[in-house]
Structure formats: structure tokens, C-alpha cells
Amino acid sequence: MFHREGQKIILFSFIIIGASVLLAHFFIDIAWLKLVVQLLGLIVLIIILQFFRNPKRVAIKTFNEILAPVDGKVVVIEEVFEKEFFKDKRKQVSIFMSPVNVHVTRYPASGSITFSKYHPGKYLVAWHPKSSEENERTTVVIKTPKFGEILYRQIAGALARRIVNYAEKGESVQQGDDAGFIKFGSRVDLFLPLDCQINVKLNQKVKGAETCIATFVDPNEKDEITY
Numbered sequence: 001m002f003h004r005e006g007q008k009i010i011l012f013s014f015i016i017i018g019a020s021v022l023l024a025h026f027f028i029d030i031a032w033l034k035l036v037v038q039l040l041g042l043i044v045l046i047i048i049l050q051f052f053r054n055p056k057r058v059a060i061k062t063f064n065e066i067l068a069p070v071d072g073k074v075v076v077i078e079e080v081f082e083k084e085f086f087k088d089k090r091k092q093v094s095i096f097m098s099p100v101n102v103h104v105t106r107y108p109a110s111g112s113i114t115f116s117k118y119h120p121g122k123y124l125v126a127w128h129p130k131s132s133e134e135n136e137r138t139t140v141v142i143k144t145p146k147f148g149e150i151l152y153r154q155i156a157g158a159l160a161r162r163i164v165n166y167a168e169k170g171e172s173v174q175q176g177d178d179a180g181f182i183k184f185g186s187r188v189d190l191f192l193p194l195d196c197q198i199n200v201k202l203n204q205k206v207k208g209a210e211t212c213i214a215t216f217v218d219p220n221e222k223d224e225i226t227y
Contacts, residue, residue, distance in 0.1 A: 003104055005164050005181040006052025013048050017041040051183075054104050057209040059176025061110060063146045066196070066214040067175060068206040069108045070188045072097040077202055082191045083133075085115055085141055085151055090191040091198060093213055095206060097186050105165075105180040106209045107142065107173045108152055108190060115141035116167045121156075138165040138180070142173065146216040151191040154182050176209035195219065 002010060024037040059067055076094035081087075097103055121136040136156040143149050154163050164181040167173065182188075192198075196214045200206060206213070 001054065002049070002052045003054040003178075003181055005183070006048070010048060010052060013045055017045050051099065051103065053102060054178075055102060057106065057176060057207070059106070059209040061175045063110065063144065064216045065212045066108045066147065066150065066190065066192060067106070068095060068200075068208050068211040068213050069105050069152050069179065069190065070095055070097055070182075070206075070208045071102040071104075072187070072206060074200050074202055074204045074206060075187070076189070077198060077200070079194065080191075082151065084139055086149075086191065089194060090151070091194055091196065091214070093190045093192065093198060093200065095188050095190075097182070097188070102208065103182050103186070104178060104208060105152075105154055105182065105188065107167075107175055107177050107179045108213065109142055109144045109147065109150060110173065110175040111142040111144040112172050113140065113167045113169050114143045114149060115139065115151075116165065116169050118163070118165065136163060138163055138167075140165065140167040140179070147193055147196060147214075150193070153189040153191070154180060155187045155189065156182065157186040190214075 020041050021038050024034050028034040028037065072095040074093060075096045076092055078092055079089055080092045082090045116138070118138050119136065122134045138154045139151060141149050141151045154165060156163055162183045166178065166180050190213060192214050195217055197217050198214050199212050
């Protein structure tokens with residue numbers, strides 16, 4: 001129900017907020033002030049619980065599709081030059097996560113990890129054009145049977161101060177499995193081959209391990225690729 005990265009924070013919050021509610025009950029004589037303090041504590045606890053929620057998602061695994069790695073809204077679909085790993089042109093799909101979205105990162109495809117690197121950096125707002133190059137981030141590359149190598153990048157936002165990445169070079173991963181977590185608002189970029197078909201649109205809401213972001217296209221079956 002709740003992600004393991006939030007267990008300590010949730011426990012600490014229960015203790016602090018529980019103590020605050022009890023102290024307010026016994027030491028605040030003004031009824032309305034006591035109620036306000038207790039309600040604020042309850043609201044803060046609910047916010048923390050909803051942020052670290054981890055709904056069970058069972059991905060229908062397929063080598064022919066790239067699934068959304070996170071919940072959120074598609075904010076970028078464009079052809080770009082990927083500088084860090086591929087050093088060539090790729091299709092980029094970026095998903096922005098607000099603080100109310102589920103922040104679990106899931107593997108978008110099955111395969112083997114060929115690259116995994118953490119980059120310290122700034123905390124620009126996640127939709128800033130330079131955030132993918134200057135913010136704190138991790139870059140992970142998965143070698144897949146159909147798409148070849150694909151790259152996803154976890155990017156910290158203005159509120160996010162910690163990225164958790166479970167991907168380790170050399171390990172095999174399964175589509176839809178837990179790949180990490182980004183705390184308090186952020187974004188994830190996908191860099192995909194030019195010959196794949198993008199199946200989402202700008203501003204579309206997506207769900208991690210459920211929404212199909214891209215489909216493999218057999219060059220022998222389709223001559224023209226469109227976004």
C-alpha cells in the first residue's frame with residue numbers, strides 16, 4: 001500500500017503528529033484552537049500518506065510496447081539529440097508528476113540494465129527546459145529485445161530533493177516492476193528509437209505500468225512512422 005521509501009517518514013510522522021494531537025488535547029483550553037491544531041495534524045498526515053502510496057499495478061508484459069514509467073501528464077513529445085549516452089537523435093517523451101501523483105518509478109520495458117548513473121545538480125522547476133540537463137537526476141538505459149536500448153531519466157524538481165534509483169548495471173529487469181522513487185514532485189524523460197510509434201499526446205494523463213507510451217514497428221510491415 002505504501003512505498004518502502006516512505007516507511008520511516010510515515011512512522012516518524014505518526015509519532016510527531018500523534019504527540020501533537022495529544023498535547024493539544026491536554027494543554028490547549030481554547031476549544032477552537034485545539035480543534036485547528038488537531039485538524040492540521042490530520043491533514044498533514046493524510047498528505048504524507050497519499051504521497052507515499054504505492055498502488056498495486058500488474059503490467060501486461062510485452063516486448064512490443066514501452067509502458068509509462070510513472071503517473072503524470074505528458075508535457076514533451078519531440079525529436080531531440082540525446083547528449084549523455086546515445087549521442088544521436090531520439091524521440092523524447094517527458095512525463096511531469098505533480099505532488100499529488102503516485103511517485104513510484106517503474107521499469108518501462110523488460111531487458112538488461114546497460115547503464116545507470118546518478119548526477120547531482122540544481123533544483124529548477126521540473127518543466128524548465130534546462131531541468132533535464134542541470135537538475136539532480138539519474139540516467140538508466142535498458143537493452144530490450146525489440147527496441148534495442150532505451151533510456152529513461154528521473155529528474156528532481158523544485159520540491160524534490162531525493163531521487164531513489166534501484167537500477168544496477170548488469171541486472172535483468174521486468175516491465176512494470178519497481179525501479180525507484182522521486183520524492184515531492186518531479187519528471188521522467190524517455191528517450192526512444194526514431195522508428196517507434198508514439199501512442200500518447202501532449203497533456204495526456206498516463207499511469208505507470210499501464211499506459212502504452214510507444215509501440216515497436218516492424219520496418220517490413222510499415223514504411224512510414226508518425227507521432
